[in-house]
Amino acid sequence: MKAIVQDRYGSSDVLELRDIGTPSPGSGEVLIAVRGAAVDAGVWHLMSGRPYLLRLMGYGLRAPKVPVRGREVSGRVEAVGEGVSAFRAGDEVFGICEGSFAEYATARQDKLAHKPAGLPLEEAAALPISGLTALQALRDAGRVRPGHRVLVIGAAGGVGTLAVQLAKAFGAHVTGVCSTAKTELVRGLGADEVIDYTREEFADGTRHYDLVLDTAGNRSLSHLRRALTPRGTLVIIGGEGGGRWLGGMERILRAALLNPFVRHGLKGFMAVELQADLEVLGRYVEEGALSPAVQYTCPLAGAPEAIDRQHRGEARGKILITP
Structure with missing residues (x-):
């Protein structure tokens, strides 16, 4: 599968579009065929390794522990691992994972929710981290x-x-x-x-x-x-x-x-990644009280520029990556 990968910390120049192996879901995980991934502020920090406190928190001292960037995700469940009961193949979901700038990604079932009705699947990727942050902060x-x-x-x-x-x-x-x-x-x-x-x-x-x-x-x-x-x-x-x-x-x-x-x-x-609050966000969307503001979408190859634009404060709402 294709993915945005980095082997070292630095500017967006360290990001490469590569072919890598498709991950397999472990216990309590699902494999998602990614339809949308979003650029949040944390992506730049994980890419650059700054502030250094981030590295000490377990993300990798000299190089990223998880080489594929992206955390906000939406897509269809392709397969489920042992112990998964909340989702099955074919379900449309959104949530948080490690490595969403890819064609496939694995995520823990307790960090996913079913996509809210009426919202395009790609746009659901704009909700998880930014939405949880806004909801819990308020x-x-x-x-x-x-x-x-x-x-x-x-x-x-x-x-x-x-x-x-x-x-x-x-x-x-x-x-x-x-x-x-x-x-x-x-x-x-x-x-x-x-x-x-x-x-x-x-x-x-x-x-x-x-x-x-x-x-x-x-x-x-x-x-x-x-x-x-x-x-x-x-x-x-x-x-x-x-x-x-x-x-x-x-x-x-x-x-x-x-x-x-x-x-x-x-x-x-700092937001807490709670499945129950992902479901709350979904209900607000279904009630018509909440709708993601998406500036534009781009393919995986456009991820480096998208990250830079977000970090420079140029984004209006969210930028989506669509594999």
């Missing part, structure tokens, strides 16, 4: 409630486009922050207000929010806190920039240290 970390004023920074990104829609589904008044070229997209997702950060400052002291979701990762805590109500909550989703060892995690650590001493809730956040 519901669990942010504890959003009807009537809350929510500010989504990076509202046109993969997480942001889903967070805007989910916050509206929770009954919040939603303001999205993005650049000029992306304002119509964010407005079309249902945002009540859109702030073009190139022309307007969202933390000018005149507007305050019960919950701020920062998916952009490049503003200081003091700056972000100016946009909060006196008891408001800031949720930092990942982070970019920073040093080579910790990267954007430095802001999350500072937030954790400062949190006990201020009235604001300052929370760093």
Whole structure:
């Protein structure tokens, strides 16, 4: 089968389209004929091996432990391993795996869900990681409630486009922050207000929010806190920039240290890969409250450029890879 493979860490130049062996499902796993794979922020980090903390977390010290890139996936179940009871051959699924930028991939059954009705199979790949992040950041970390004023920074990104829609589904008044070229997209997702950060400052002291979701990762805590109500909550989703060892995690650590001493809730956040929440996302799609914003699709050979575009912040919603 064909796959996007890397033997060493580095820029997108280390990625190669190769023919490799088709994997076999182990116990509790299924083999998926991939129909869609999506580019999330973590793909660049796994490709580059930065921040270095990532390597220490078990992804490989000197080279990637898993050479095939991609984690978000959708497709049809081709075969099932021993002990799999939730899926059978022919089922259409979406979820999380290791190595989705390929014609076939294996995934644990507890990290998959049935594709929601009415959603094209390829587009279902845009939901898993970005969707879980948006859902859990709002519901669990942010504890959003009807009537809350929510500010989504990076509202046109993969997480942001889903967070805007989910916050509206929770009954919040939603303001999205993005650049000029992306304002119509964010407005079309249902945002009540859109702030073009190139022309307007969202933390000018005149507007305050019960919950701020920062998916952009490049503003200081003091700056972000100016946009909060006196008891408001800031949720930092990942982070970019920073040093080579910790990267954007430095802001999350500072937030954790400062949190006990201020009235604001300052929370760093990383999603948990729960099958039950994949099913929740599917229900929101079937109810018409959630729809992936897909910028474009490209073949496997286009994956290196797609990763670069996502990392440069050029993507509007999600970029899909279709083997």
